[in-house]
Amino acid sequence: MRYVQLRAFHHVAIQGGFSRAAEVLHVTQPAISDQIAKLEQEYDILLFNRHKRQVQLTAAGESLLEITRRLFDSEQQALELLSESRAMRAGNLRIVADSASHLLHILADFRKRHPGVHISVRSGNSEHVVESLRTYDADIGVLGEIPVGGEFECVHLNATPIVAFVAKSHPLASRRSLPMAELGQLPLVLRERGSKTRMKLQAAAQEAGIELPAAIEAEGREAVREIVASGAGVGFVSEAEFGQDSRLVALQITGAPAMVMDETLICLHERRGGKLMRAFFDMARSLSKVAPE
Secondary structure (H helix, E strand, O other), X not given: OOHHHHHHHHHHHHHOOHHHHHHHHOOOHHHHHHHXXXXXXXXXXXXXXXXXXXXXXXXXXXXXXXXXXXXXXXXXXXXXXXXXXXXXXXXXXXXXXXXXXXXXXXXXXXXXXXXXXXXXXXXXXXXXXXXXXXXOXXXXXXXXXXXXXXXXXXXXXXXXXXXXXXXXXXXXXXOXXXXXXXXXXXXXXXXXXXOHHHHHHHHHHHHOOOOOOOOEEEOOHHHHHHHHHOOOOEEEEEHHHHOOOOOEEEEEEEXXXXXXXXXXXXXXXXXXXXXXXXXXXXXXXXXXXXXXX
16 A cells, blocks of 8 residues: 555545546546555555546545544645645635634634635534534634534634514514514524524523424525515524624514524634644634633
8 A cells, every 4th residue: 555546546436436536636637546446455445436527425435534544634734744834824714614704704814814824614504514524624713602522623703592573574573582482483594504594593482381383494604594584484693693784683582592693613622732723712812702601
C-alpha cells in the first residue's frame, strides 16, 4: 500500500468520480485508475462499484473512506502546524450553520483580524450540521442545542426563547402573546423534520397535551419566513433569529414549558487543534453572549 494509492482512492471517493479526482490532483485519469486498480489487486478487495461512468463506494470502500478522512485531515493539520503564519494569512474555513445570524459579530471581527482567510458559510438544520462535521464536509458548525458527550468542542453562543410570528396583516398581529392551546387550532408553517426548533416546539406541545400538525412544511428558515409573510399561517423561530422584518410581528408563546434555543458553535473534538479553528473558537469565546458556567 502506497500513499499515492490512498490519496487516489480518497479523492475519487469524495469527488464522486475518477475524472474529477484527476482534475483535483492534477494528474491524468488513467493514472488515477491505475492506482486504484493496484490497491484493489494488492489486497484483493473491491472499493468501488463501477457502472458506466458512475462509481459508488462498496461497504469496504465506505469503511476505508472513514479512515482516509482522518488521515488526510491529520495531514492538513500537520501542514498548518508547520506553516501556521501562512495558514492565518491564506487559509480556508468552512462553516455550516442552522442560522448565520449567530455568527455575524464573530465573522466581522475575525475578518478584520485575518483578512486573508477565505470563509464559506452554508445553511442546514441541526442534523445536517452534525453530519457535515462527522464527514469532514465542514470545519465548524452552529446548531440550536448544546451537544452531550465528548465528540464536540463547544462554545455556547446564545440562549433565547422560541417565539411565534405572523404577518403584520394577520388578525393575530395586534396581540403580544399566543397561548400554546390556541396554536393547535391555527394553520402552522413548520420547518422540515430534523429542525431543532420544530422538535423543541412539538416536544413542549406534547408535554402540554396539545398536538401541533403542520398545515405547511417548508425547508429552511427563509422559506418559512416568506410563507408566513404572505399571510398563510403562523411560523416559529428563536427570538434571536427573528431579526428586523417590517412585514412580520413576533408573539410570545404562553401556557407551555420553556422552549429555549441554545445556539452553540461546535467542531469535532479531534480537529480542535487546527490553527484557524483555535483562532475562531477563541474569538467566539471572547464574544459569547452567554456568561460562562
